[in-house]
Amino acid sequence: MSQAAPQTRVDIAWLGELPCRVGQILIDKTPGEFLLCHRDDAGRSDLATSWTPYAASEIARYDDAGQYRRLKTAPNLRHGWLLLLQDFAALPLALDLFYPGRVAAYEAWSRDKLTTTRFRDTLARQSGMYRAAAKIGEQEADQLIANFCRSDGGCLRTILWKRTADAPCASTRLPPEKFDVSYDQTGRCERTLPLLCQEACNLLVAEARQVVKDGA
Template identity: 55%
Template sequence: MPDSIERALAAALTDACYFGQILIRKAGENGFVLCHRDDQGFDGLRLFQNPEDAIEISKFDDIENYRPLKTAPNLSRGWQLAVVDLSDLRRALDYFYPGRLAALVAWKENRLKTTPLRQTLDRQSGMYRIAAKISDAQINSLVGDFCRSDGGCLRAILWKRNESGIIPSTKLPPEKFEPAHDQALGPGPTTAAIAVIPLLCQEACNLLVAAARKVVKGE
């Protein structure tokens, strides 16, 4: 029986839709075919058939650099993954964009708790404790660069800078905080030609915390 994530995924899927940089198309009665959205219609893609193949596909970018942030806009191209059913699609998407489907379902059900950046930083211990010393101006600059959709991360930011509800960076366009916007298209009022399943960010990731630490240490 499909679980809540599979049910929500089924409801969000259209014949073709984007999830980050992935194009998902329905194929046959129950199956799905995935590829990089910029590879649509290309011949000669490497074919994969196992949801676990998504682990290796998403591990390195096109120049073989390790991708520690899976929602960075550097998913490799040249592959096509066919999965047999909704359950395998969910598994594959969980490898491509780990945790994002669960966040989406929680958001749709109004139970996604967001955490202000200051709270995330204040909670740290050990080597990351020092990250809390970052100034508001430094946060504005860091988040504006680190999280930007063109080159940083494709998630729509739902968290605030602090408990007063200030946006984390004035350097990011308003669309960056808008779940309905297709972040892979870049800023501006353009809309995607096909449906988009959003990648949501409810809390600053460990990579951003590590980057804040570096700012404080002047590295």
């Protein structure tokens, strides 16, 4: 059965000079093909090799311990794999499977067309069981966002949204680097393309609902 390609129509010119890093992934080019592997695995010769961009979906599904990765931008991408892609168009497809929606977000941001949504606005538009998430207090929200979105063990996205119209940022408990598109969220201080976050994800909304529920 054929697999439907992700809806990614982005020219990979935005990658710039190779080698390049996106999240925990190293991207390089050899004659005739692109090479993708975990940044920790650079230089290893014992990696399990795949030649299709769709292999990225399986690679990204579980961490090293075999646990399901519900958040694909969490800093727990598993090790031991290598993708060799000969098709120029296969690269953004693979990246979209590793980090859903982040290629398109970066491309839109680079053209000044990326729209951000404040946390409170995201909560206000929820319906059904998630409508209760909007009842979370400001201090609770500040702490929740700091815990859930932190780069060390949480999420590698660079946050562009604010918590409220008056708040200076998403959380005052996060370091300034969390909002800096030029900062390597893995902490390695290498040249990377950021995984941009334009609004709170569904998982964060669910956590906000849980905070409200636990405090009821």
